[in-house]
Amino acid sequence: MAMIREVFKHLFKRPVTVKYPFEKTPIAERYRGKHEFYVDRCVGCGLCARECPALAIELVPSDKNVNGRIPVFYLDKCIFCGQCERICPRAAIRLTKFYELASPDRKTLVYSAG
Ligand code: SF4
Numbered sequence: 001m002a003m004i005r006e007v008f009k010h011l012f013k014r015p016v017t018v019k020y021p022f023e024k025t026p027i028a029e030r031y032r033g034k035h036e037f038y039v040d041r042c043v044g045c046g047l048c049a050r051e052c053p054a055l056a057i058e059l060v061p062s063d064k065n066v067n068g069r070i071p072v073f074y075l076d077k078c079i080f081c082g083q084c085e086r087i088c089p090r091a092a093i094r095l096t097k098f099y100e101l102a103s104p105d106r107k108t109l110v111y112s113a114g
């Protein structure tokens, strides 16, 4: 009897789930998603790679700055802690709210400024 009462109680209530991906729930204000990297600001200091707890950043050779290197981000390893964004002295990294990163191919999760 208690179960039937419970069923009727919920029969006319709105569902608590949404039909993702057709509907999306609002994202928290401080949500940390995919990186945005501003290569023109980067000086190749390497602090982001040194501080990354997940070893998700590698410095690769580049002619974009005087130190001759820029970071590449491995989003399949990233834990989205935001440490690289915080430590960068040039504000060259910003974590966006983009979270739809699922992919069958890990190569698509390598993010670089080229
Ligand atoms: S967000 Fe954290 S885990 Fe991801 S690349 Fe930056 S420092 Fe590394």
Ligand code: SF4
Pocket (backbone or CB within 6 Å): 041, 042, 043, 044, 045, 046, 047, 048, 049, 070, 071, 087, 088, 089, 090, 091, 092, 093
């Ligand atoms: S910490 Fe900032 S300036 Fe230094 S290498 Fe990383 S992105 Fe470039």
